[in-house]
Amino acid sequence: MDLISELTQYLISGLTSGAIYAIIALGFTIIYNATEVINFAQGEFVMLGGMVMIAVDATGRFPLPVSFILAVSSVTLVGVVFQRLAIQPVRRPSAITLIIITVGASIFLRGVAMLVWGKDPLGLRPFSGVSPIAVGGATLTPQSLWVLSVSVVVMAGLQFFYKHTITGKAMRACAFSRRAARLVGISVDRMVLISFALSAAMGAVAGIVVAPITLCGYDVGTMLGLKGFCAAVLGGLGSSPGSILGGFLLGILEALGAGLISSGFKDAIAFLILLVVLFLRPSGLFGPREVKRV
Amino acid sequence: MLKVRSLQTFYGRVRALDTVSLSVRPREIVTLIGANGAGKSTILNSISGLIPSREGEILFQGKRLNGQPPEEVVRLGICQVPEGRQIFQPLTVLENLELGAYLRFRKREKREIRRDLETVYALFPVLEERRQQISGTLSGGEQQMLAIGRALMARPALLLLDEPSMGLAPRLVLEIFRTIRHLRDQGLTILMVEQNARAALKIADRGYVLETGRIVLQGSARELLDDNDVKRAYLGRDYREFAEGRM
Numbered sequence: 001m002d003l004i005s006e007l008t009q010y011l012i013s014g015l016t017s018g019a020i021y022a023i024i025a026l027g028f029t030i031i032y033n034a035t036e037v038i039n040f041a042q043g044e045f046v047m048l049g050g051m052v053m054i055a056v057d058a059t060g061r062f063p064l065p066v067s068f069i070l071a072v073s074s075v076t077l078v079g080v081v082f083q084r085l086a087i088q089p090v091r092r093p094s095a096i097t098l099i100i101i102t103v104g105a106s107i108f109l110r111g112v113a114m115l116v117w118g119k120d121p122l123g124l125r126p127f128s129g130v131s132p133i134a135v136g137g138a139t140l141t142p143q144s145l146w147v148l149s150v151s152v153v154v155m156a157g158l159q160f161f162y163k164h165t166i167t168g169k170a171m172r173a174c175a176f177s178r179r180a181a182r183l184v185g186i187s188v189d190r191m192v193l194i195s196f197a198l199s200a201a202m203g204a205v206a207g208i209v210v211a212p213i214t215l216c217g218y219d220v221g222t223m224l225g226l227k228g229f230c231a232a233v234l235g236g237l238g239s240s241p242g243s244i245l246g247g248f249l250l251g252i253l254e255a256l257g258a259g260l261i262s263s264g265f266k267d268a269i270a271f272l273i274l275l276v277v278l279f280l281r282p283s284g285l286f287g288p289r290e291v292k293r294v
Numbered sequence: 295m296l297k298v299r300s301l302q303t304f305y306g307r308v309r310a311l312d313t314v315s316l317s318v319r320p321r322e323i324v325t326l327i328g329a330n331g332a333g334k335s336t337i338l339n340s341i342s343g344l345i346p347s348r349e350g351e352i353l354f355q356g357k358r359l360n361g362q363p364p365e366e367v368v369r370l371g372i373c374q375v376p377e378g379r380q381i382f383q384p385l386t387v388l389e390n391l392e393l394g395a396y397l398r399f400r401k402r403e404k405r406e407i408r409r410d411l412e413t414v415y416a417l418f419p420v421l422e423e424r425r426q427q428i429s430g431t432l433s434g435g436e437q438q439m440l441a442i443g444r445a446l447m448a449r450p451a452l453l454l455l456d457e458p459s460m461g462l463a464p465r466l467v468l469e470i471f472r473t474i475r476h477l478r479d480q481g482l483t484i485l486m487v488e489q490n491a492r493a494a495l496k497i498a499d500r501g502y503v504l505e506t507g508r509i510v511l512q513g514s515a516r517e518l519l520d521d522n523d524v525k526r527a528y529l530g531r532d533y534r535e536f537a538e539g540r541m
Binding site: 166169170172173176177179180181182183184185186187 | 342344363364365368369373374376380381382383384385389392393394396397399400444445448
């Protein structure tokens with residue numbers, strides 16, 4: 001394989017994992033904007049999405065789209081229950097208390113998943129076919145196409161939600177100033193609940209589409225969550241376009257690093273990027289650009 | 295319409311309001327004047343449900359507001375234009391106005407909302423011109439208009455205004471105050487906190503003077519404008535004239 005097709009190949013796999021990171025990063029961003037909390041259970045939403053999907057599909061009773069909807073809605077429910085049981089009842093919540101609660105929730109969810117599905121990773125059949133498509137000198141699997149198109153749909157859907165629905169606008173208002181939002185009658189509590197639901201749903205989608213490519217086990221959430229977090233920080237916490245760009249950038253850099261240097265470095269690259277960003281530009285690529293007038 | 299009875303509010307252990315009682319009648323402009331930290335904004339925020347009060351009672355059209363969350367207060371018909379405007383800066387002018395009607399959107403009053411949007415545009419034509427502009431880029435005066443417009447979109451019965459003239463050029467202050475009086479003439483009731491006591495008393499029907507969390511004086515706007523203590527303490531610009539016996 002010549003260099004060009006080799007690079008194309010890295011680019012394809014980078015875009016695929018980048019799309020996943022981007023969706024996970026968006027999940028972090030949604031909750032961060034509503035609560036200023038980093039939800040460390042985000043990766044567990046991803047894992048649950050994959051695991052529930054595999055479990056539902058294994059019953060053999062439902063076509064894939066139905067299993068998909070079932071899996072996403074049950075993980076969304078987990079997100080809602082999590083917010084209602086563990087986040088909302090906290091009196092005098094400080095960001096750090098809530099963050100530690102999310103760490104606890106992540107360990108809890110991982111434990112439950114291990115008890116339910118065991119320690120061995122499980123696989124999911126690809127959504128459609130396995131015969132690779134040739135692109136230039138490289139190949140693209142149909143599942144990669146699924147990942148890319150589903151993530152584009154998710155991102156566009158989220159943009160639509162933020163820009164064209166009153167609830168989405170209320171969430172943006174809330175992210176800017178909770179106090180002002182309350183004064184126009186927006187229930188912050190409701191916005192926080194919606195953010196957890198939305199974020200869990202996004203995580204689930206990521207977990208489902210990636211399951212046929214990588215196996216899914218009770219512990220995949222940790223690494224995927226951290227990668228998504230790196231992407232969110234790289235893009236600038238709180239920024240949706242930043243999360244998307246950060247996700248793709250991270251995926252591509254990772255793929256290039258793994259391909260050109262050594263695949264042993266794959267995971268290290270994400271954390272190296274995280275450190276560099278935190279040292280050089282903690283606000284990320286699209287850091288909080290506040291329009292302020294004094 | 296609004297009755298506040300012996301309200302006491304604390305910030306931690308510091309008493310911010312000491313048995314404050316006041317009332318606002320329908321279609322009145324009532325103003326609260328007093329120095330910084332006298333507790334004027336605290337009264338508005340207690341009414342809006344942002345600050346819990348320890349004792350006393352807030353009644354609006356016979357309903358108790360104590361302990362109600364801000365969104366419920368808005369639903370009942372009280373809207374606050376907060377100090378420093380607090381518009382949603384990253385959002386467009388139109389989005390800000392739409393969010394003013396947030397609770398009504400959820401009640402599916404689409405047609406009425408569109409009509410009210412036209413009313414707000416008629417009141418502040420500049421907002422219509424700039425409806426697609428990011429609101430953070432508006433000038434101070436335009437932001438104040440947007441903040442008032444946003445509050446009107448909720449169709450309040452009682453409008454709470456916190457320092458509407460803050461940071462505005464004198465010409466704009468005049469314009470904002472003229473608008474406030476116009477709104478009252480349209481049937482709105484207004485409770486307004488102002489540092490600019492003179493301008494506020496000129497358009498108000500009645501006023502209350504606050505000092506360190508207590509109401510020390512109340513009366514018609516005319517009486518307060520003529521009161522020597524008020525003149526000395528709050529209508530500073532005329533102090534010299536006052537001292538020289540020219541008033």
